Amino acid sequence: MNNRSSTRASCGCTIDRLLRQEEAYIFITGAQKQSDTPAGKTYIAYNIRICDTETKRRYSEFESLRRALSRLHPTLIVPPIPEKHSIVDYAALQTRVKDDLPMIEKRKRMLQTFLNRVANHPELGRDHVFHRFLESGVAWSDVLHSPPLSQLPKNPLQMVVSKEVNAQAHKYNMILSSNLIPIPSATYVLKSPDPRFEESEKFTFRIANYMSNNLDKSQRKVIRRLGELANDYAELGAVYNGFSLNESGPVANAIEKIGQAVDASYTESAQMVTSLEGEFAEPIQEHSQFAHIVKQVLRFRHLKHAQMEMIEGSLESKKENLDSLQRMESEARRLEEAISRERTIGSNAVDIDELNNNHSSQVDASYPPRRATKTWASPVKMINAMGHSLQNIIDVDPEATRRNQIGKTKDAMDVLQEALEITRKDLSGASAELQTELDRFQKEKIKDLRDMLIAYAKIHIRYCQRNLESWQEARTEVDKISI
Amino acid sequence: MLNENVFDEPDWSSNTNGFSYDNRSSVPSFDPFQNHEQSYTTSTFEDPPTPSTSEPNHNSNANSMVIRVEDPQKQSATVVQGFISYLVTTETNVETFSSSRPRSVRRRYQDFIWLHVALELEYPICVVPPLPEKHRLGYLNGERFSPEFLERRRWGLQWFLNRVANHPVLQKAQSTRIFLESDDFKNDKRAIQSTKAVEKPSFFDTLGDVLMNAFATVKKPDQRFLDMQDYVDKLEDNILTIEKLYSRISQRQTGLIRDYTSFAWSIREISAMESSITMPLRQFAETTETYGKYMKEMNSTEELLFMNDLHELLAYCHAVKDILQKRDESQIDFEELSTYLQRAIEERDKIANSSPSKLAEIEQKIQELQEEVTRTSDITTGFSEQMSEEFETFQETKTAELKQGLTAYADSHISFYTKSIKLWESILPALESIKLDDDDENEDRHDGEYQQYDDGDTY
Numbered sequence: 001m002n003n004r005s006s007t008r009a010s011c012g013c014t015i016d017r018l019l020r021q022e023e024a025y026i027f028i029t030g031a032q033k034q035s036d037t038p039a040g041k042t043y044i045a046y047n048i049r050i051c052d053t054e055t056k057r058r059y060s061e062f063e064s065l066r067r068a069l070s071r072l073h074p075t076l077i078v079p080p081i082p083e084k085h086s087i088v089d090y091a092a093l094q095t096r097v098k099d100d101l102p103m104i105e106k107r108k109r110m111l112q113t114f115l116n117r118v119a120n121h122p123e124l125g126r127d128h129v130f131h132r133f134l135e136s137g138v139a140w141s142d143v144l145h146s147p148p149l150s151q152l153p154k155n156p157l158q159m160v161v162s163k164e165v166n167a168q169a170h171k172y173n174m175i176l177s178s179n180l181i182p183i184p185s186a187t188y189v190l191k192s193p194d195p196r197f198e199e200s201e202k203f204t205f206r207i208a209n210y211m212s213n214n215l216d217k218s219q220r221k222v223i224r225r226l227g228e229l230a231n232d233y234a235e236l237g238a239v240y241n242g243f244s245l246n247e248s249g250p251v252a253n254a255i256e257k258i259g260q261a262v263d264a265s266y267t268e269s270a271q272m273v274t275s276l277e278g279e280f281a282e283p284i285q286e287h288s289q290f291a292h293i294v295k296q297v298l299r300f301r302h303l304k305h306a307q308m309e310m311i312e313g314s315l316e317s318k319k320e321n322l323d324s325l326q327r328m329e330s331e332a333r334r335l336e337e338a339i340s341r342e343r344t345i346g347s348n349a350v351d352i353d354e355l356n357n358n359h360s361s362q363v364d365a366s367y368p369p370r371r372a373t374k375t376w377a378s379p380v381k382m383i384n385a386m387g388h389s390l391q392n393i394i395d396v397d398p399e400a401t402r403r404n405q406i407g408k409t410k411d412a413m414d415v416l417q418e419a420l421e422i423t424r425k426d427l428s429g430a431s432a433e434l435q436t437e438l439d440r441f442q443k444e445k446i447k448d449l450r451d452m453l454i455a456y457a458k459i460h461i462r463y464c465q466r467n468l469e470s471w472q473e474a475r476t477e478v479d480k481i482s483i
Numbered sequence: 484m485l486n487e488n489v490f491d492e493p494d495w496s497s498n499t500n501g502f503s504y505d506n507r508s509s510v511p512s513f514d515p516f517q518n519h520e521q522s523y524t525t526s527t528f529e530d531p532p533t534p535s536t537s538e539p540n541h542n543s544n545a546n547s548m549v550i551r552v553e554d555p556q557k558q559s560a561t562v563v564q565g566f567i568s569y570l571v572t573t574e575t576n577v578e579t580f581s582s583s584r585p586r587s588v589r590r591r592y593q594d595f596i597w598l599h600v601a602l603e604l605e606y607p608i609c610v611v612p613p614l615p616e617k618h619r620l621g622y623l624n625g626e627r628f629s630p631e632f633l634e635r636r637r638w639g640l641q642w643f644l645n646r647v648a649n650h651p652v653l654q655k656a657q658s659t660r661i662f663l664e665s666d667d668f669k670n671d672k673r674a675i676q677s678t679k680a681v682e683k684p685s686f687f688d689t690l691g692d693v694l695m696n697a698f699a700t701v702k703k704p705d706q707r708f709l710d711m712q713d714y715v716d717k718l719e720d721n722i723l724t725i726e727k728l729y730s731r732i733s734q735r736q737t738g739l740i741r742d743y744t745s746f747a748w749s750i751r752e753i754s755a756m757e758s759s760i761t762m763p764l765r766q767f768a769e770t771t772e773t774y775g776k777y778m779k780e781m782n783s784t785e786e787l788l789f790m791n792d793l794h795e796l797l798a799y800c801h802a803v804k805d806i807l808q809k810r811d812e813s814q815i816d817f818e819e820l821s822t823y824l825q826r827a828i829e830e831r832d833k834i835a836n837s838s839p840s841k842l843a844e845i846e847q848k849i850q851e852l853q854e855e856v857t858r859t860s861d862i863t864t865g866f867s868e869q870m871s872e873e874f875e876t877f878q879e880t881k882t883a884e885l886k887q888g889l890t891a892y893a894d895s896h897i898s899f900y901t902k903s904i905k906l907w908e909s910i911l912p913a914l915e916s917i918k919l920d921d922d923d924e925n926e927d928r929h930d931g932e933y934q935q936y937d938d939g940d941t942y
Contacts, residue, residue, distance in 0.1 A: 207756050215753060218746040225739045232732045239728060243721040246714065251882055254889055261896070443919065446760060450917040453767050457907045457914065460774070464907070468900035475893040481886040483879065 015131035018050050019119050026050050026119055026134070028112040031104050044104060046111060048134060055136040062111055064140060065133045068149055069124060074156040074300045075434045076124060077441050079117035080289035082110040110282055122440070156300065157183055157307050160422065162429025176422065180415050182314060184306035186299075191309055194431065200438065201298050208291035216288050223276050230269035237263035250481040257477035264470035272463045279455035283448055294441065301427075301434050308423045315416040322409045325402060332399065546655075548575035548648040550663065552641040555633045558591070566591050569637060571644070573663040577655055586664055594662065595640055597672060601658035602647070608866045609653060610806045610873045612646035613798040615639020642795050649883075650876055699815045705867065711874050712807055715800050718881075722797045729790055736782050740775040747771035763913045770910045777902050784895035792888030796881060803877050810866045817859035824852040 010016055018024055030047040045056040057065075062081050069078045085103075115134075119125045132143045143149060153159050158176045240259030244252045551572045559565025572587040573580070580586075595614060602611045615636060647653045657675055665671040747768040754764030831845045 203756070207753075210749075210752060210756065215749040218742070218749045221742040222739070222746050225735065225742050229732070229735050229739060232728070232735060236725070236728050236732065239721070239724050243725070246717040246721060251885060254886070258889060258893065261893070442759075446757075446917065447919050449757075449760065450763075450914060450919070453763070454911065454914045457767075457770070457910050460907045461904055464900040464903045468897060468904065471893050471896040471900065475890070475897060478886060478889045478893055481882060481889075483883040483886060 010126050011128040011131065013128065013131050013135075014053070015050070015134045016126070016128075018053065019125060019131075021051070024050060024119075026112065026115040028108045028115070029054075031108055032056075044107075046108065048115065050134060053134075053136055055134060055138070057133065057140065059107070059111075061133070061140045062114070064144065065130070066114075068129055068144070069118070069127065071152050071156060072127065072129065072148065073123065074161050075297060075430045075437060076121070077290070077293055077297055077437055078124065079114050079121075080286055080293060081114045082107050082285075083289075106277075106282070109278060110286070113282075113286065155183060157303055160426050161304070162426045162433060176419060178415055178419070180314070180412055181419055182307065182310040184303050184310055186303075188303070188306040188310075190302070190305055194305065196435070197298060197301060197431070201295075201302065204291065204294050204298055208288075208295050211284070211288040211291050216284050219281060219284055223273055223281060226269050226276075227273045230266050230273065233262050233266035233269060237266060250477075254474070254478040254481055257474040261467075261470040261474040265467055268463050268466050272459055275459045275462075276456070279459065280452050283452050287445060287448065290441070290445070294438070297434065297437070301430055304423070304427050304430055308420070308427050311416055311420045311423055315413060315420060318409055318413045318416060322406065322413065325406045325409060329402060329406065332402070546577060546651060548573065548577060548654050550574075550641075550644040550648050552637055552644055555637055556589075558589075566593075567633065567636075569640060571663060575648075575654070577660075579655060579657075579660055581664060588663065588665065588668070590662065590668070592636070592640075594668065595643065598647075598658055598662045599643075601662075601672075601675075602653055602656055605656055605658055606652060607809070608806065608869045608873070609650070610799075610802050610877055611653065612643050612650070613802045614643055615795075638791065639795070646799070646880055649880055651872075699819060701811050701814050702818050705814075707871065708807060708810065708867075711870075712804070715803050715807070719797060719800045722793045722800070725793060726790065726797075729785075733782060733786065736778065740778050740782075743771055743775040743778075747775070760917055763917055766913050767910055770906055773906055774903055777899050777906070781895050781899040784898075785892060788891035788895070789888045792884060792891070796884055796888075799877065799881070803874070806870065806873060810863075810870050813859065813863045813866050817856065817863045820852060820856045820859055824849065824856050827852055 010020075027049045028046050029049050031044050032047070033042050034045050035042040043058050043060075045058050046062075048055050048057060063084075066078060066081050069076075118130055124130060129143060129149065132138050133140065153176075158181065160176065237259050240255055240262055244255035244259060247255060552569050553572070554570040555567050556570075557565045558568050568589040568591045570587055571590050572585050574583070574585040576583045599611060599614050602609070615638075647659060653659060658672075661668070661671045661675065750764055750768040750771065754761045754768065757764065827845060827849045831842065831849060834841055834845070
């Protein structure tokens with residue numbers, strides 16, 4: 001377990017201390033079928049052990065944990081868990097999928113890898129929610145219903161993600177949750193995208209595609225075919241054994257030994273399949289999933305950037321509104337002054353209200369929403385503009401309304417301004433964190449690839465060595481045939 | 484792109500092709516077996532196989548014989564349909580041969596057929612080795628004289644002559660000598676054909692109205708021959724089962740090679756995307772492809788040197804069964820005739836006193852029958868004795884051929900695994916040298932100061 005320093009203070013709980021120990025490793029030691037009530041549905045509970053403490057969790061809780069970590073840390077690459085059983089799995093197996101032993105073993109392995117990857121992550125490993133998952137006697141539903149999970153906004157874009165702004169996260173989250181803050185749609189195109197991340201996004205897209213469609217498929221084919229060959233060898237070995245029974249002397253011995261060599265090929269091939277599954281196929285699967293996770297994380301940053309741009313836009317249009325309102329206000333005031341001067345001076349009393357009405361409607365008429373296209377672009381702005389005209393149509397006291405609007409707009413601008421500052425800082429912090437995370441992940445990936453490929457080679461070496469031995473024995477026996 | 488490489492020639496140093504052994508029937512002691520080595524090319528068929536570095540023939544026994552079939556050449560003048568002739572070289576110390584020095588002649592496939600027929604006629608109770616089947620070689624891909632076709636046929640002919648050479652009786656046959664030696668083959672073979680005894684008229688033709696029981700079986704079966712029959716049947720079954728299973732395995736192995744190759748391709752694609760480990764990944768891809776190549780070589784060798792072996796043995800089994808059947812038939816002949824004789828005697832005894840004319844007739848018949856019974860008895864006895872010898876020859880040949888085949892089989896695997904171990908071991912240094920940055924694990928790290936991997940291809 002690495003002890004890299006993190007920007008987050010550690011929670012100091014028992015689990016945390018355990019994890020920080022050297023060589024601490026999380027084991028999934030078993031899987032048991034159980035149910036909550038005597039007549040209830042059964043599920044598989046996985047036994048998790050670190051050093052001396054043990055706890056049990058089921059698959060759905062792992063899923064829940066992962067989802068929680070992703071929501072708490074949208075800029076971090078949260079490791080994948082083995083996928084849910086697909087319909088194909090259900091269809092292909094004779095027994096109920098849940099009972100299938102190899103499936104259960106595979107899940108055990110992959111869930112164990114998941115927990116250790118999380119534990120090794122400099123940020124995620126320190127997460128207290130993660131610790132509570134590992135703690136015995138903690139009901140997961142409790143964790144879900146208490147902070148911080150209970151306080152998470154629905155949309156991660158409504159919260160501060162960067163650790164730098166963490167100090168006032170709570171207050172800032174409130175600001176971001178305001179319905180003034182726009183939520184960008186997935187198709188939003190950035191006005192000034194970050195070239196570094198643009199590049200990353202392109203690359204990630206390509207590699208994610210490639211991993212799942214090509215590499216994963218092709219390596220699985222090899223393994224499957226090896227399994228089929230293993231069965232063929234078993235049959236052939238039996239045939240040779242039968243053959244040897246019809247012969248006698250050294251010929252019989254030689255054929256029998258050949259049969260044994262072929263049998264050994266069967267055993268070794270089956271063993272190779274198992275080893276490749278665990279040491280190669282599963283990591284490839286993980287990295288396939290990882291590629292998609294990185295995509296998601298990059299997309300989140302992209303949306304945060306989009307959000308910032310939208311807030312800027314929103315702020316600008318509010319400013320324009322304010323300007324126009326204030327212009328109207330000052331116009332109205334000048335008019336009032338002029339009229340009141342006239343009133344006190346002459347008898348050409350004009351109906352002030354009428355004048356006001358005419359004037360303001362004239363004024364309104366000459367202040368149609370400019371840049372029509374852009375204004376209509378955002379629903380918020382559109383409603384504002386409409387409201388503006390509507391109010392004037394039905395307004396009884398335009399002055400008061402206008403002053404009201406000015407006030408509201410100013411308030412909104414304050415909120416937006418603050419949000420913009422928060423978001424800018426957050427985006428910059430998140431971008432930096434994300435870049436760090438990408439670098440860290442890249443290293444992890446290279447290390448994993450290296451380990452996988454070495455394992456692949458070593459498994460083949462072992463396979464060939466063992467086979468070589470048995471075939472050499474057979475050859476020796478064949479040599480003994482005298483003619 | 485993927486290359487269909489021409490494979491390296493496998494290592495054949497221990498392969499045995501021609502083999503000679505002592506004739507057990509003439510010399511009681513058992514002389515050491517002689518191995519002659521010949522190399523077979525599996526890929527380049529244009530070159531004739533290189534002559535073996537044969538051990539000096541220190542078996543001065545009169546019955547050693549080594550024949551080589553090689554150098555297929557197209558012979559045709561202006562004829563549209565040319566034919567292929569093979570160089571047949573013999574080295575033997577059989578006395579009837581003109582010299583013990585190596586002697587070469589050119590023969591075509593038809594000549595081999597002639598030899599086969601001649602031997603069957605001359606030695607009806609011997610198991611004459613079968614010729615390579617015409618249909619199996621097939622007219623692959625329409626090309627009548629394609630290299631693969633020629634090689635397979637040459638191989639089959641070599642096999643045939645090896646067996647003839649090792650047969651104590653057939654190696655000394657006149658037809659064999661003419662085939663192996665004659666410079667004027669056309670005329671010589673015509674000469675002995677005229678002296679060949681045409682099939683003797685069957686006695687049964689003269690019996691006229693006698694009905695032979697076409698479905699007769701041997702009344703007093705000899706356990707020896709039952710055992711032989713049983714053994715050959717089981718051997719055939721075993722070989723057939725192996726052949727069937729092997730064809731399935733061969734297909735799957737081919738599939739596996741394809742799978743490894745596509746996998747290698749995928750790795751190569753990834754190598755283009757991961758710029759920090761491009762080289763090691765590429766090398767890994769190459770390693771995987773080479774592994775597939777080695778597998779293909781192993782499969783070819785298995786097929787050529789072992790499965791072929793088994794197939795030839797199967798044909799030999801058929802030939803043995805034919806002779807066993809003929810022997811049975813001769814015994815049936817004898818037994819049937821004995822029965823007739825018995826009946827005739829009984830009949831004579833019955834009419835002993837009644838009609839003298841008929842009596843004479845029957846006595847005549849009895850006389851003839853007795854002669855025939857004696858004749859067939861001799862035939863059957865001779866046949867049976869020879870059968871035991873033939874079976875011995877067959878067993879020895881089978882043992883030698885099996886040893887050769889199993890050796891090649893084991894060697895092809897040993898070679899594959901040995902090469903593969905070296906191959907996979909050679910990639911380990913490249914992989915292990917992939918740099919990871921966890922040496923500075925315990926240092927303080929500043930955000931953003933991580934080492935950037937080369938270009939923008941990576942994150």
